[in-house]
Amino acid sequence: MPHHRPATPPALNEDALTRLVDALVEKGWFVGERFIDAELCQALRDELWTLSANQALTEAGIGRGARYRLRRDVRGDAIHWLDRESQAQRRYLAVMETLQQQINRALYLGLFEFEAHFAHYPPGAFYKTHLDSFQGRANRIVSTVLYLNPDWPADGGGEMAIYASDDADRELARVLPEAGTFVCFLSDRVPHAVLPTRHPRASIAGWFRRNASLAGLVDPAR
Ligand SMILES: O=C(O)CCC(=O)C(=O)O
Numbered sequence: 001m002p003h004h005r006p007a008t009p010p011a012l013n014e015d016a017l018t019r020l021v022d023a024l025v026e027k028g029w030f031v032g033e034r035f036i037d038a039e040l041c042q043a044l045r046d047e048l049w050t051l052s053a054n055q056a057l058t059e060a061g062i063g064r065g066a067r068y069r070l071r072r073d074v075r076g077d078a079i080h081w082l083d084r085e086s087q088a089q090r091r092y093l094a095v096m097e098t099l100q101q102q103i104n105r106a107l108y109l110g111l112f113e114f115e116a117h118f119a120h121y122p123p124g125a126f127y128k129t130h131l132d133s134f135q136g137r138a139n140r141i142v143s144t145v146l147y148l149n150p151d152w153p154a155d156g157g158g159e160m161a162i163y164a165s166d167d168a169d170r171e172l173a174r175v176l177p178e179a180g181t182f183v184c185f186l187s188d189r190v191p192h193a194v195l196p197t198r199h200p201r202a203s204i205a206g207w208f209r210r211n212a213s214l215a216g217l218v219d220p221a222r
């Protein structure tokens with residue numbers, strides 16, 4: 001019988017996972033370089049450029065459901081939701097599934113679902129300082145970003161700036177969008193921004209969710 005290699009993800013490094021969970025508990029955010037292997041990042045990046053060339057990206061807006069609006073003065077990326085269409089997507093989603101289990105085991109957050117989109121920030125684009133969800137009505141609990149840009153130049157802009165939860169003017173970290181770098185943070189606590197980029201910038205932004213009902217309505221995912 002032929003032996004098929006299952007489409008399992010590269011095992012997440014135990015050490016990196018421990019550091020991630022500890023950082024989430026201690027300060028609410030984590031940055032890991034070389035967190036996801038270069039080969040998977042390359043495949044995801046190729047897929048994003050193909051989507052872009054095929055005009056399969058949509059300009060991103062802000063707000064969910066009926067309140068969704070295009071706001072180029074707030075964010076300038078174009079996105080495509082992951083839909084398990086490719087092997088690379090399935091591998092990445094499998095890694096996120098493992099991460100979800102680990103976070104639930106360690107932090108009892110009750111994460112039950114992951115949604116994510118590719119994002120392309122063309123030169124000049126940015127995303128102003130924001131929170132990914134609001135306290136009390138948060139169904140996005142933990143935010144993630146994986147960067148897909150090999151050899152990002154130090155002066156290329158496009159860094160993610162992370163700010164203090166009690167003072168959104170106090171910058172705590174600036175992260176280059178280098179391929180393999182993975183950022184993870186509590187969605188309702190960590191203000192962050194994408195600084196204007198000077199080069200096309202590729203990433204995957206994702207959110208672990210918990211179901212939340214608002215006024216008896218099921219909270220829409222997007
Ligand atoms: O790409 C990034 O560095 C962050 C993107 C972001 O904040 C978002 O999509 O909510």
Ligand SMILES: [Fe+2]
Pocket residue numbers: 130131132192
């Ligand atoms: Fe965000």
